Amino acid sequence: MQENADQRALKRTLGRYPxxxxxxxxxxxxxxxxxxxxxxxxxxxxxxxxxxxxxxxESPNLPVFRDAAHFGISVLAADQQWVSNRFASPLEEKFAGIDWFEGEGGVPLLRGSVAHLHCRHYSRHPGGDHVILLGQVARFDNTGGEPLVYLGGDYHVAQPPGERGS
Ligand SMILES: Cc1cc2nc3c(=O)[nH]c(=O)nc-3n(C[C@H](O)[C@H](O)[C@H](O)COP(=O)(O)O)c2cc1C
Incomplete structure (x- = not known):
């Protein structure tokens, strides 16, 4: 989709929210x-x-997520920027070289992430050019570590308050 100037300005404004x-x-x-x-x-x-x-x-994965009884969420760690880039590309072989394990309902979850959520499909709602998917959390792991942050269209690493200015 070709974005107009107003849409680009809106994206930059929304991008202020980390x-x-x-x-x-x-x-x-x-x-x-x-x-x-x-x-x-x-x-x-x-x-x-x-x-x-x-x-x-427009995602080619829409039919998969529409029909799936389960989906998984892997919250990426600061050192998983390459994983984010891999899964943000329209590749067929996104999982090549990725270390993953099976969660509830067989969902693939990525190792090295800071948290995992094993979700059961709950509901689906139209949202303009997107579809909103709600999941009920069946299981979760809080592995911990530094999360990857997205702000202003770029990756960042969250700095714990105690380390500011040091
Ligand atoms: C930081 C970041 C956030 C993204 N957030 C979303 C999102 O919330 N929903 C979405 O549909 N695509 C999002 N995308 C874009 C998809 O990851 C990208 O279009 C990807 O190619 C979709 O995979 P598919 O082509 O296999 O469906 C995001 C991309 C990046 C880099």
């Missing part, structure tokens, strides 16, 4: 793992435990 970076994953009907980089991931509800993320309508 987010983490996650890879959302699922399995095709034949078991092949699929995944993509997102920064639209956010928490929604504690009771029941719900999260959401947004998927572009």
């Amino acid at each position: 987010t983490g970076v996650a890879v959302v994953t699922a399995r095709r009907g034949d078991g092949t793992p699929v995944g993509l980089t997102v920064n639209s991931f956010t928490s929604v509800s504690l009771e029941p435990p719900l999260i959401l993320w947004c998927l572009a309508n």
